[in-house]
Amino acid sequence: MLDVAQSDALLDIRNVSKIYGDPEAGLVALNDFSxxxxxxxxxxxxxxxxxxxxxxxxxxxxxxxxxxxxxxxxxxxxxxxxxxxxxxxxxxxxxxxxxxxxxxxxxxxxxxxxxxxxxxxxxxxxxxxxxxxxxxxxxxxxxxxxxxxxxxxxxxxxxxxxxxxxxxxxxxxxxxxxxxxxxxxxxxxxxxxxxxxxxxxxxxxxxxxxxxxxxxxxxxxxxxGDKILLFYQGTLAEEGNATDVIANPKHPYVQLLIDSVPKPDPADRWKGEIELPAEEELRTARAKGCRFVPRCPHARPACSDALPPLYPVGPNGHRASCILYAPE
Ligand SMILES: Nc1ncnc2c1ncn2[C@@H]1O[C@H](COP(=O)(O)OP(=O)(O)OP(=O)(O)O)[C@@H](O)[C@H]1O
CATH class of the missing domain: 3.40.50.300 (P-loop containing nucleotide triphosphate hydrolases)
Known part of the structure; x- marks a missing residue:
């Protein structure tokens, strides 16, 4: 997807968050969205x-x-x-x-x-x-x-x-x-x-x-067939051309949603005994990590440290917010 320069955009949403309640601890309905x-x-x-x-x-x-x-x-x-x-x-x-x-x-x-x-x-x-x-x-x-x-x-x-x-x-x-x-x-x-x-x-x-x-x-x-953006709990999980994203989803949440991928490799699963936070806790302004951790078959400890940026995963601006796609 083309990144339109600020002056060329008709609608330009830059790093917008909407937090209901206390800005430091309230519910993040939309997180750092552009x-x-x-x-x-x-x-x-x-x-x-x-x-x-x-x-x-x-x-x-x-x-x-x-x-x-x-x-x-x-x-x-x-x-x-x-x-x-x-x-x-x-x-x-x-x-x-x-x-x-x-x-x-x-x-x-x-x-x-x-x-x-x-x-x-x-x-x-x-x-x-x-x-x-x-x-x-x-x-x-x-x-x-x-x-x-x-x-x-x-x-x-x-x-x-x-x-x-x-x-x-x-x-x-x-x-x-x-x-x-x-x-x-x-x-x-x-x-x-x-x-x-x-x-x-x-x-x-x-x-x-x-x-x-x-x-x-x-x-x-x-x-x-134009652009699609998929949200998960107030965060942008994946974006790109709709045909690319739906035919070839990359974020584990979007894969589950589209249900078009083979079952994840069992060897890839987090096997340790971890205590998962309630999903609402993951939506507060204090939360740091990926909100999909409790449901993600690929979750690993680093996923709870910080929300991943959008990494390129395919042509036409196809990007996903998941550390599976972080460059080595
Ligand atoms: N005025 C409000 N005060 C507090 N929380 C709110 C308010 N409006 C929405 N929320 C919360 O923000 C989150 C996002 O809600 P939103 O209505 O934007 O979701 P949605 O994706 O449009 O859902 P739906 O498809 O059911 O309409 C939800 O957890 C909701 O409970």
């Missing part, structure tokens, strides 16, 4: 990992809903962690969000039209009603829907896939540079999932919109 999304080409960056691995924390940080404990997030030169209300307003024109089950928070008595009226009003998108309607049609067409079909309907009259596409259309209407999509496909079945992925890829390729795509589902990341 990511750059380039300005000159749109890409879909998949963030994957188990429940509690820090994915939503990252989404909330990027959206400015919560601030980093350490590190900086800049977008087009704006320091998202310290921006004021007016700056955040213009920021949210450029960075939109699509969440799972978005209609859960909408009034079921409003027609779909209301969702679009609100976004048009809030962001001052149109000069008049005719222009607003044209923009709605354009946005709905971009996600494979038409206005007459959906605008007059109530949320419960739509399928899960239609609701998600409507939320993509709503985000697209604002013409953002980045969409943070937190589990946009989790509520829908496999065939509709593919159609939402098609929408994301179309918006990437035709509208130049990048995505931070947060999911539990590795098969969708594989279909998209």
């Amino acid at each position: 990511l750059q999304i380039p300005r000159d080409r749109a890409e879909i960056v998949t963030i994957a990992g188990e429940s509690g691995s820090g994915k939503s924390t990252l989404a909330n940080l990027v959206l400015g809903f919560t601030r980093p404990t350490k590190g900086t997030i800049t977008f087009d030169g704006l320091d998202v962690g310290s921006a004021g209300a007016a700056q955040m307003r213009s920021y949210h024109r450029q960075v939109q969000a699509v969440f799972q089950d978005p209609f859960g928070s909408y009034n079921p008595f409003y027609r779909v039209q209301h969702v679009f009226d609100m976004v048009t009003k809030n962001f001052g998108l149109a000069e008049n009603k005719v222009q607003a309607r044209e923009m709605m049609e354009d946005a709905l067409n971009a996600v494979g829907l038409t206005g007459d079909d959906v605008l007059r309907k109530y949320p419960h009259q739509l399928s899960g896939g239609q609701r998600q596409r409507i939320m993509m259309a709503r985000a697209y209407m604002v013409k953002p540079k980045l969409i943070v999509a937190d589990e946009p496909v989790s509520m829908v079945d496999a065939s509709l999932r593919a159609s939402i992925l098609d929408v994301m890829m179309k918006l990437r390729d035709e509208a130049g919109i990048s995505f931070l795509y947060i999911t539990h589902d590795l098969s969708t990341a594989y279909q998209i």
